[in-house]
Amino acid sequence: MPTLTLYDAVGAALTEEMRRDSSVIAFGEGIATKRHELVDEFGGLRVRNTPLAEGIIAGTAVGAAATGLRPVVDLLFAPFLCYAMDELVNSAGKLRYLSGGQFSFPLVTLAMTGAGWGVGAQHNHNVEAWFVHSPGLKVVMPSTPADAKALLKSAIRDDNPVLFFLDIGLLYQPGEVPSDEQTLPLGRAAIVREGQDVTLISYGKTVHHCQRAAETLAGQGIAAEVIDLRSLKPLDESTILASVRKTGRLVVVHEANRLCGIGAEIAALVAEYAFAALKAPIVRLGGPDAPVAASYPLEQTSVPQAADIAAAAERLCSAQPA
Amino acid sequence: MHPSPPAIDPRQLLEQMLLIRAYEEAIVAGSAAGKLPGTCTSVGQEAAAVGVVNALEADDLILTNHRSAGHLLARGADPGRLLAEVMGRRDGYCKGRSGSLHISAKELGVVLTSTIVGAELSLAPGVALSQTMLGRPGIVVCFFGDGAACEGSFHESLNLAALWNLPILYVCENNQWQAFVHRREAMSREHVADWAAAYGIPTRTVDGNDVFAVLGAAQAAAAEVRDSQRPYLLETCTYRTRGHLEPDDQGYVDQAELAAWLARDPIAACRDRLLADGSLTPAQAAALADQVSTRIAIAQAFAEASPFPAAEELCRDVYA
Numbered sequence: 186m187p188t189l190t191l192y193d194a195v196g197a198a199l200t201e202e203m204r205r206d207s208s209v210i211a212f213g214e215g216i217a218t219k220r221h222e223l224v225d226e227f228g229g230l231r232v233r234n235t236p237l238a239e240g241i242i243a244g245t246a247v248g249a250a251a252t253g254l255r256p257v258v259d260l261l262f263a264p265f266l267c268y269a270m271d272e273l274v275n276s277a278g279k280l281r282y283l284s285g286g287q288f289s290f291p292l293v294t295l296a297m298t299g300a301g302w303g304v305g306a307q308h309n310h311n312v313e314a315w316f317v318h319s320p321g322l323k324v325v326m327p328s329t330p331a332d333a334k335a336l337l338k339s340a341i342r343d344d345n346p347v348l349f350f351l352d353i354g355l356l357y358q359p360g361e362v363p364s365d366e367q368t369l370p371l372g373r374a375a376i377v378r379e380g381q382d383v384t385l386i387s388y389g390k391t392v393h394h395c396q397r398a399a400e401t402l403a404g405q406g407i408a409a410e411v412i413d414l415r416s417l418k419p420l421d422e423s424t425i426l427a428s429v430r431k432t433g434r435l436v437v438v439h440e441a442n443r444l445c446g447i448g449a450e451i452a453a454l455v456a457e458y459a460f461a462a463l464k465a466p467i468v469r470l471g472g473p474d475a476p477v478a479a480s481y482p483l484e485q486t487s488v489p490q491a492a493d494i495a496a497a498a499e500r501l502c503s504a505q506p507a
Numbered sequence: 508m509h510p511s512p513p514a515i516d517p518r519q520l521l522e523q524m525l526l527i528r529a530y531e532e533a534i535v536a537g538s539a540a541g542k543l544p545g546t547c548t549s550v551g552q553e554a555a556a557v558g559v560v561n562a563l564e565a566d567d568l569i570l571t572n573h574r575s576a577g578h579l580l581a582r583g584a585d586p587g588r589l590l591a592e593v594m595g596r597r598d599g600y601c602k603g604r605s606g607s608l609h610i611s612a613k614e615l616g617v618v619l620t621s622t623i624v625g626a627e628l629s630l631a632p633g634v635a636l637s638q639t640m641l642g643r644p645g646i647v648v649c650f651f652g653d654g655a656a657c658e659g660s661f662h663e664s665l666n667l668a669a670l671w672n673l674p675i676l677y678v679c680e681n682n683q684w685q686a687f688v689h690r691r692e693a694m695s696r697e698h699v700a701d702w703a704a705a706y707g708i709p710t711r712t713v714d715g716n717d718v719f720a721v722l723g724a725a726q727a728a729a730a731e732v733r734d735s736q737r738p739y740l741l742e743t744c745t746y747r748t749r750g751h752l753e754p755d756d757q758g759y760v761d762q763a764e765l766a767a768w769l770a771r772d773p774i775a776a777c778r779d780r781l782l783a784d785g786s787l788t789p790a791q792a793a794a795l796a797d798q799v800s801t802r803i804a805i806a807q808a809f810a811e812a813s814p815f816p817a818a819e820e821l822c823r824d825v826y827a
Contacts, residue, residue, distance in 0.1 A: 281827065285602035
């Protein structure tokens with residue numbers, strides 16, 4: 186099986202989907218420069234650089250998607266999505282509904298986020314929950330190159346607008362990627378490690394932190410189940426609930442601000458539908474309600490680490506039932 | 508060169524303007540009676556809409572905004588389905604989900620209506636990109652106001668359209684008002700066309716209350732967009748005579764300015780001209796007015812008879 190970085194897995198997905206469907210086009214801030222192999226294969230009309238103007242990039246994608254093309258746009262860093270919010274939230278997310286179903290918006294927006302490069306809060310802000318809260322959109326954030334390729338292929342084929350977040354810290358991590366045209370359905374989580382004692386749920390780079398925590402916990406006789414959400418919207422509620430009903434304990438982990446983050450939704454979901462199965466309170470580990478600092482040690486401190494996760498899970502497992 | 512557009516019966520232009528006025532007046536009356544919500548009417552701007560839409564071909568695509576009744580009716584929209592939409596009824600063009608503010612009618616080529624001021628400008632390049640990349644014949648016409656021209660999306664849109672050679676006819680209906688702010692307070696230039704020129708886009712500014720002037724300018728502009736496959740900006744100078752959103756007492760409006768524009772009413776001007784040059788008789792004018800009244804009465808009856816959407820509709824069409 187070939188080994189690719191997550192960045193190259195994105196390129197592989199784009200290449201395969203552009204070969205498969207001539208209506209797929211890609212444009213954005215430097216995409217034709219950085220992914221010149223796409224220009225070589227598909228030409229400068231289907232792969233275009235754009236002005237550094239996120240609003241018109243997103244708006245152009247929305248207009249093109251509604252009228253027959255399947256655009257993939259690269260807006261570089263997630264905080265730049267603020268400039269594209271109107272087009273994505275008010276147009277892509279709402280005009281299908283407001284028009285009585287006359288239009289669909291098959292478009293994918295790529296944006297990088299997360300700790301790893303010390304770029305500070307205007308380039309690193311995990312804003313994925315904003316889009317989960319907005320109707321009409323789908324939200325994906327993969328944790329491995331193989332998932333990135335398979336999920337991006339599905340996102341491009343999806344008839345809805347998809348926000349596709351790339352974790353900066355994982356971007357150049359290599360991983361095995363199947364060379365076949367494998368896709369993964371949006372909205373299905375992966376159980377990346379099975380266990381009976383505690384459920385660790387995460388997405389993006391903190392999935393790997395959960396896996397390391399699970400190894401530590403195994404040494405202490407605690408079998409942790411690790412779930413990688415992969416898609417934040419649709420959210421795979423049944424996998425989450427089934428796991429918590431089995432283990433009775435839940436730690437939700439993400440790098441984004443804990444306040445009103447995805448973890449809050451998952452905690453509420455479990456409290457509503459699996460309360461009787463809980464043997465201990467739900468724990469949420471997330472970033473602080475503060476902008477992310479550029480200073481590397483501070484940046485890392487904002488991310489839940491494997492030791493934090495293991496300690497939280499251990500506390501849950503040692504707590505006496507009420 | 509494309510062939511010249513077929514000659515248009517000037518009485519058709521008058522009839523469309525009368526229909527738009529009667530439609531808007533029906534909404535104003537219904538709103539005053541509490542039967543439907545207040546809307547952003549296009550009263551006073553009928554010539555600007557009718558002149559441009561009659562210069563278009565069937566496969567052209569239109570993007571419009573919250574003040575869209577003129578564009579939709581001139582394009583052939585059924586006033587009954589429009590009224591049903593405004594009233595939130597099932598038989599509206601958007602199943603009652605849009606209300607007056609974001610009516611799209613794909614079957615008429617009126618696409619992606621947004622009420623976010625400036626969004627029409629943001630979405631237009633993508634629609635034009637589809638037309639060119641998928642080899643479709645129609646051009647894209649984007650109606651917006653002087654208010655939208657003050658949004659960043661105007662400048663981003665024009666830059667990209669010029670850069671990527673997109674066949675977009677930008678039509679700025681400069682109605683002098685940006686919600687409750689006069690254009691003079693908000694624009695650093697007198698005309699929106701001045702800004703477009705900076706992007707290397709050809710422009711023309713025309714009296715938006717003269718339907719024949721608008722039609723002629725729009726025919727020339729549309730032909731240029733078709734031939735060049737490049738953007739063009741047409742600015743129609745007109746006036747929003749009923750204010751921003753019904754009911755609007757316009758207490759903030761300079762009454763002398765309003766009176767001057769009311770004296771230049773586009774419908775009266777068109778009718779007087781047709782009567783003067785003999786292409787319309789007083790009897791024909793009266794008959795046109797009667798026909799329009801009848802159509803609106805039928806439309807109102809249709810809309811009022813249309814049921815509200817069922818509760819099960821609440822979460823339909825969120826996702827494809």
